[in-house]
Amino acid sequence: MRLRDRFPLLAADPKLHYLDSGASSQVPADVLDAVTRFETTQRANVHRGVHRLAEAATAAYEGARDEIARFFGARREEIVFTSGTTAAINLVAHSFGDALAAGDEVVISELEHHSNIVPWQMLRDRRGLKLKVLPVTEEGRIDLGALDGVVTRKTRLIALAHCSNVTGAVVDLARVVAAAKSAGAAVLVDGAQRVPHGPLDIPELGVDFYAFSGHKMYAPHGIGVLWGKRERLEALPPFMGGGDMIRSVTFERTTYAPPPTRFEAGTPNISGAIGLGASCRWMSGLDWPGIVQEEMRLTGRLLGSLAKVPGLRVLGPLGLQQRLGVVSFALGSAHPHDVAQILDRHGVACRGGHHCAEPLMERFGLAGTTRATIAPYSEDADIDALLNGLDEARRLFA
């Protein structure tokens, strides 16, 4: 059975070539069903009720946390639900970051998504610390050779994308962790683009924080996870205040609940969490070696074909080592919006623009790129359509 057929939106529109999963993936029927089941048979608020629905909702919500923990090889207390990657990183920028002081240093890279840049700039401005930036190689990778020069005794945190949302390059986290260890710094990984492409043992990475979003991994919008090493989370103060995250409240003194509850103020996105749990369960049942092989074959085919398009420049590794199927390119001087618009005429959904990575665009002297993302449901026909569309775009604009 084609994987594609398990996605209602894709199944309903055979002419749609969805190559925009890097922005938001599509969602399988299993996940939609889990969400609908909650809304029509279990809906209630969680944690605070004893009636049947509240019990069912709590069991489904906390069951989702278990499912996610299992999928990522983590413990349930390490899975903090957030509204997405951005909120997860902002949480760390406050709960971890606000303990930093002038003189301390935070290291990011030139290829980060704005969500892994702006929170650190805001922290820098709040606390007067220093923000240092690892450069990017011509190939579109974080230049880990620069770690030695950039990481110092004053480094408190290194925050990097596991996989670039523009170049598809996957960073060698072992080297980052080693550098951080020697400096006594913590490591935060922005895993938004890594998690859709298969299971991962997060604790094994040796990092301290790992953030990702549900909407890029076949789950609803508005839900994401901050994974944090248990001892780290236990040492952190809360970020937002409100219901559920407290142990007791008086006007003089409020004491906070243990993680993960401490970081989940207010009524959570219950259906979103249940959807993310369902997506982890669904992903667990897939043949990942087969899918990864197919994703890589398609990525290789796409890179090979793009290399033959006159005037086209790929932004990112041309080989398949240490990269995922996130493929960006510039078509001569054609603007990515115009290119994406023509592709749309061919039924191809691609993203065009700076992909919330303006500093990287600056680095390569581009206003933006067109980006195609290979997902488990991608097929050769999607690439055929993309190449046809590019032909027309080239005729029109180049």
Place this chain on the structure above:
Amino acid sequence: MRLRDRFPLLAADPKLHYLDSGASSQVPADVLDAVTRFETTQRANVHRGVHRLAEAATAAYEGARDEIARFFGARREEIVFTSGTTAAINLVAHSFGDALAAGDEVVISELEHHSNIVPWQMLRDRRGLKLKVLPVTEEGRIDLGALDGVVTRKTRLIALAHCSNVTGAVVDLARVVAAAKSAGAAVLVDGAQRVPHGPLDIPELGVDFYAFSGHKMYAPHGIGVLWGKRERLEALPPFMGGGDMIRSVTFERTTYAPPPTRFEAGTPNISGAIGLGASCRWMSGLDWPGIVQEEMRLTGRLLGSLAKVPGLRVLGPLGLQQRLGVVSFALGSAHPHDVAQILDRHGVACRGGHHCAEPLMERFGLAGTTRATIAPYSEDADIDALLNGLDEARRLFA
């Protein structure tokens, strides 16, 4: 047609008496359909794409903002999507609060939900300001007579619940606004318990900020709104940093987008926003004068019946003036969890506990109460079942 029949969960279970809408309401088919339609025919990320799905998703998301603005008599730029009331209040506690300084004062009340207490305590601890508390009357109302003594020239913000989630008392906002005006203070209203009970012209209230959650007003979890007066929002710095909320990013300097985008960092809860828009559209089509009358009739009947239960004490106004159908009570010394558990046996879903309002419980010397909330879909049979259940609970525990 019974309103109840438009709610799939309620329609499927005629023996369920759902009186826990104050925690989370049920959700009508119209809202579920809008969400499913998005996931199966429009799903994509918003704002940054030009392809057909991205256009459709953006139109649906921004269309939801329009729908919500229309329902609350507001402008679209004043509707900031958040993950809920708690996140909305935390946003103000940071974006507005972080500009306050030692000596400044924030005023809340003794009946606030933890979500309108803890963020201000955290702000107090961050900025060294003073947190002042309006007392609560025996009837369970905020004692506005104390405003004169509590509000001073140093007051920068008054943050109060429009309707108490424990006593159901509705505050006289006109008096609060007048007191705030004379002190030059801003007013934030926690509208979580007010908005499910009918349309409201928010700008007419004369307040500066108004926060509410979708899950209590027939919409999905994980979505909420901070309404802010346009000039207020324009003057505020962002809270979280990330994608979408920027104008341009360089490592030296990042400039921010205008409201509401400035406050919506990262990929938003698109389906949640669409669900909330659908719920506003659905609510717009209801006969609210009729519903309010029926809610009040049921509330009156409930209050009258409870008054006759031996040993039962209602926490909140006994009359119907300036109150909504949020009814809390203590049954002798019976613990609210035990009461709620017995009610569950009668098919009645009620909440038992401190309702995230520990200081109020302290004020009345109670560990918690049992709470029944009247909603548009409530019926006499729900109250009958509740009263039957209380009979048994009294026999067992009192």
Place this chain on the structure above:
Amino acid sequence: MSDSLYQDALLKLAREAPRQGRLEPNDVSVRLDNPLCGDRVRLDLRMSGPKIAELAHEVRGCVLCQAAAGIVGLHAVGLDRAGVAALAADVDRVLSGQDPVCDALRSFAPVASHRSRHDCVLLPFQALKESMKGG
């Protein structure tokens, strides 16, 4: 299911829980709250070497919590740290649907299927474990 939660034996245990009140003077005094429901347990212990010589408990909580405190009142005197751990493990067993070793815990078997009520039962035992941490 709910029906069997409040069996007579459990209601009686709650009502007539032995060793209610405070113990003064004491060697250890511990207070534990359940933030979600506002349940509160106070436990005072007098020790004799590593063992509990006498105790008293004060509960502001539901019937399940009171009955659990009753078990503590009935069974904790004479226990050392290992004994307390064994008793607490037995409670975990009954809440996960298994047969308990200690017969008195059978009254709690129906709670197994009510996850939201587990904490009510656990609180007195957590307080007991907490109070033995020093020892």
Place this chain on the structure above:
Amino acid sequence: MSDSLYQDALLKLAREAPRQGRLEPNDVSVRLDNPLCGDRVRLDLRMSGPKIAELAHEVRGCVLCQAAAGIVGLHAVGLDRAGVAALAADVDRVLSGQDPVCDALRSFAPVASHRSRHDCVLLPFQALKESMKGG
């Protein structure tokens, strides 16, 4: 729909937009960015009293943005503030699906149904309005 976005007239207008480049010296120089797509417009104006005497535009943007700058290059010289406002209002008209007063704007009619591209067209006109604010 998309098919008609890139009509020959529009492509030609973009390619051959009059008054491309910089104007030195100038009385006003404005740069505007579209944060969502990275489009950027630079506009230099020389004024003659309240009216635009000469101008030049530099666009880093898509074809729609270039073509819109072309309209500014063709039609803005000689306009005062009210004239600029009228031109901008005409653009709003065409993007909301109505007939424009200025015939040259007809090329943008197909953009009306592509909301995500409206900003591309609007940017040069916003820059133009911005540059007249001082006057």
